[in-house]
Amino acid sequence: MVKVGVAGYGVIGQRLADGVARQKDMELVGVADVAPTLPVRALAEKGMPYKLFTAVPEKRNLLDDVGIPVSGTLEELVQEVDIMLDATNAGVGAKNKEIYQKYNTKAVFQGGEKNNVADVFFHGYANYEKGIGADYLKLTSCNTTGLIRAIDAIDRAVGVVKTAITIIRRVADPGDYHRGLTNALQVAEAPNHQALDLMTIMPHVDATGILIHTPVTHGHIITPVVTTKKKMHKEELLEIFKAHPRIRVVRLADGFLGNASLFKYARDLGHPRGDMYEIAVWEETIVNSGDDIMFAINIPQEAVVIPENMDAIRAALKMQTSRDEGVAKTNEYLGMKARG
Amino acid sequence: MVKVGVAGYGVIGQRLADGVARQKDMELVGVADVAPTLPVRALAEKGMPYKLFTAVPEKRNLLDDVGIPVSGTLEELVQEVDIMLDATNAGVGAKNKEIYQKYNTKAVFQGGEKNNVADVFFHGYANYEKGIGADYLKLTSCNTTGLIRAIDAIDRAVGVVKTAITIIRRVADPGDYHRGLTNALQVAEAPNHQALDLMTIMPHVDATGILIHTPVTHGHIITPVVTTKKKMHKEELLEIFKAHPRIRVVRLADGFLGNASLFKYARDLGHPRGDMYEIAVWEETIVNSGDDIMFAINIPQEAVVIPENMDAIRAALKMQTSRDEGVAKTNEYLGMKARG
Amino acid sequence: MVKVGVAGYGVIGQRLADGVARQKDMELVGVADVAPTLPVRALAEKGMPYKLFTAVPEKRNLLDDVGIPVSGTLEELVQEVDIMLDATNAGVGAKNKEIYQKYNTKAVFQGGEKNNVADVFFHGYANYEKGIGADYLKLTSCNTTGLIRAIDAIDRAVGVVKTAITIIRRVADPGDYHRGLTNALQVAEAPNHQALDLMTIMPHVDATGILIHTPVTHGHIITPVVTTKKKMHKEELLEIFKAHPRIRVVRLADGFLGNASLFKYARDLGHPRGDMYEIAVWEETIVNSGDDIMFAINIPQEAVVIPENMDAIRAALKMQTSRDEGVAKTNEYLGMKARG
């Protein structure tokens, strides 16, 4: 049983904790945060299924004052664990790294941190090997993680030369009042960082693209145009995607009309928090553009990176030393399997 | 163990089934629907925790063709149960009633049906007694159910003379692509039906109001101005609401910034589907207007009527013959308790 | 011809300039701003119908560099005019006041400034007399301005005792990317400032209320519950509102389905910028709550304060020394008239 801690108990941190708790070969020692945010209040209302550590000891009174039990400090948590998953706000992870280094504790950072915080920029399916034994890993962001699942699967089948992607981004998470967009599509400077990040993980692919923010809260949609070494037809692509445990092929004809259908379906499935780990591809969107192929992916932004974070723990702690074994364990414990 | 069936496995029907399954003194015999909608597909993907009956036998092939197991017909289900919860689309319930009558099976209809489908227009807290032993009950709609919880609580404390309510209505449920509103507030003719419905349940109260549709999916907000027999101050109102197991008092200062915060919080609590049964009242919105009192309520439209439906079963089947005992059992099994 | 300058050429400043330009007894000397914002770029593309002055001389190069002609500095503009309309961002007006005072130039500030920037908190219809000859006036904000038009009209007819208002607020203006709200209703602490501001202008009225932000860009909707000295019926209220040049009575039955219909209609009318100066009241929303009366108002937030600003100039410069004459001139030049 490897011991894991989580720093930052927000949208991602909560889900990382839940994900670790589902791995039968990992023990979640606790989570760290600063203030009685809604997730921390919910943790208390649930009866503290996870121990909470204060990330800023001098602000511990914020938690004490509202009667939320505190089990110690982040620094104490770091000493108890083999690896930390850091899901704090961008920039905080770099500071926390000093604590991790002080105690020789490995750590996995999230997409918001700068690349130089880590030794390896990691994706479970695309470069598991690079993470094996690494001390500091950084995961790709939600869009990039999901996109690479698809591009890597195609690449392993027929080789990917280049891709031009349009990202139709949800602008805020459900319940987020700090960011927002009202009746507007916001254009970002191209190329988007997801294309650049993809090239860091898959340097042999030429990637670029445009990102547009849209006023919705559930799921980015990405429409990559992919140039392959050998022309790929719709049926072949479907076969590859259906065989992938982290890709769900859905059909408009079955009622999956858009990103909100997938969120609804995850709730109807009874998934905790209404989360979905898989990206989805709409069967009816797959088309050839000459010898290129194009399709639409749904990225469930709140939960999509959880499996790859579990993979990162497995690689860093050498729990499994091959990609296939590593991702298979994660998939097993998170209940993901090929549906093809 | 009373036996219960559910007709219509949509937004409300799914939650009714889940609610019945949580009542230790009830047995959910099965649910009925017609087509392989997303909820029905999710039921199958979960391994059929509930038996499915076809509501339209001649369309059974719709389910068979996609491999969803069918346990019989609605008519068969009706014969096996003591009471049906009918959550079909508006108008279908009236037709289904013929089947219920044929087998002398009691039934509870939802807010969308016309009042004359039922003998009693029912609300667990406001008129439980009227439902005792009744054959056909109709529940109030989501807004009215939640609103009456608050108005009834005030009424029992100091007496309510009249109320003028503004309903700020979410226009569609999450995942609903058939209704929608984009960058617009839509005004409805006054008085709204919720005020009229409230008067049917609480005939001694003079109610009226205006309803505005807004482009959001999580939770109606209602701002009633209530004229009481005896002036009520904020602290008294808070005390009453905190003592009510189906009302949750929340604070802006704690991070509950709007309707989306409550949906998020329910997800963070790990509630199935991210549902919340309680209405919420924001502490910082309670103000006196002269001798009247005004406040803002959140109505979680997908789940709010579930407890009162359980109450209706209890009343109709005389499982508990007093309001206090009836609602207490529902509250116990659904995990709702006073937080005051 | 009185001479007028405008400081701040944003959403309000542009419309103030247009409004002044339409007053046959006023001369718009120019507008002041700092940077080549979209409104300033549009002014240039239109061929500079208004002269532009730089508000921050040391940043004049921002304008020069993109070839936008600058006619001088704000300080020079202030010396050329009889009165300044200050529509700068909140807080800047207080600083600008030093310049206005230096040259004994009167000024009108907008709702975002603190009350103490001015000698008089002004509303054209409700307290014109207080503004006569005043040096520094502050206008009410958009919601309050529109609301007072309605409440003042009722007050003059039968006397208003108190009002409890629900404000359903649009969260951002069209084209605003800096504020936003996505799939959420945001609750504000009660009482809202609009109720408090109303009492500053109409101290004999007891006002309170709740404000909810909604993710739309066109027009706030307010639903006041008004307690009058003498009960008022729908037909009487309609008569009063139809006789008011700044109130437009509309009907759902005619196709005015919500706030977006009014914006559309203003565009269809060919109004510059698609603006509407009148508030609207939906006929079908007027209901009695006991002896109180309730209705729904639309507030076109971008343009509603323009008429009252023109009134403020008239009062401050004693162009008309009675309310009726003052507002009549504004109405005439802006094309507003009773439709009753």
Place this chain on the structure above:
Amino acid sequence: MVKVGVAGYGVIGQRLADGVARQKDMELVGVADVAPTLPVRALAEKGMPYKLFTAVPEKRNLLDDVGIPVSGTLEELVQEVDIMLDATNAGVGAKNKEIYQKYNTKAVFQGGEKNNVADVFFHGYANYEKGIGADYLKLTSCNTTGLIRAIDAIDRAVGVVKTAITIIRRVADPGDYHRGLTNALQVAEAPNHQALDLMTIMPHVDATGILIHTPVTHGHIITPVVTTKKKMHKEELLEIFKAHPRIRVVRLADGFLGNASLFKYARDLGHPRGDMYEIAVWEETIVNSGDDIMFAINIPQEAVVIPENMDAIRAALKMQTSRDEGVAKTNEYLGMKARG
């Protein structure tokens, strides 16, 4: 002076009428519609700048009853004009065609009609020649019209082989309460009809693509990936687009942050109805994907087709018998010119 009539006075019909009224070599005889919709009411409130004809004589009372002056019937209008612009709801145009044929009146149909209603599927810039002297023309829809402007410009410069387009579609027009989408992105079956339509106009180009509906009202955004015969770099593309009178190159750095900025800017420019005829291309979105080029276009859906409709009149009535002369006249009268 050629004589023009407009059938259907809705979103497009109003703008067609305004467009014709601005052509110095055309006379707008009148517009036809059925009911007192908001546009028709606005026409009346403006004092009937255009004569109104009833499209359904037996329903003329709908207009008479509310005092809107009617100048005759659609059939009478058709006899008075050289050409009709038909902007009625999809399917009505096909019926109206019988009237047009009866009186040998030419007609231009809009994108919603089926292709077989017309002899020529027309685009002013891409195939003006085909429309010369034609009796019945059909215009491309808003997205296709704007998209073809860009693709045709590239094609004439270096030759276009294929294009894979992502259309991020606004789901409803401002003020539209009949369609809507709330917190959801809706995926359409690929390839989208715009790609197919493009190939009808430009048969030598291989086009496909995916369309996603988004909950906004102002301006579609399209991100085409274009494979050219000769690689094109950003600077060349900018030069071509800047030289095109119907394409506006804008920059994020100048404050054009998305589709809502362009609508705002058109309002700030004082354009009637806040309309913009030009498509816009964001300079910072232009990127090469290998030898392909990709960029983001804004399509102002309400007004974009107006210029090409004017072109269609010119071609059909042989007012100008070359593309360059035809589009130049339209551009002159509508105030569009190259900004390069």
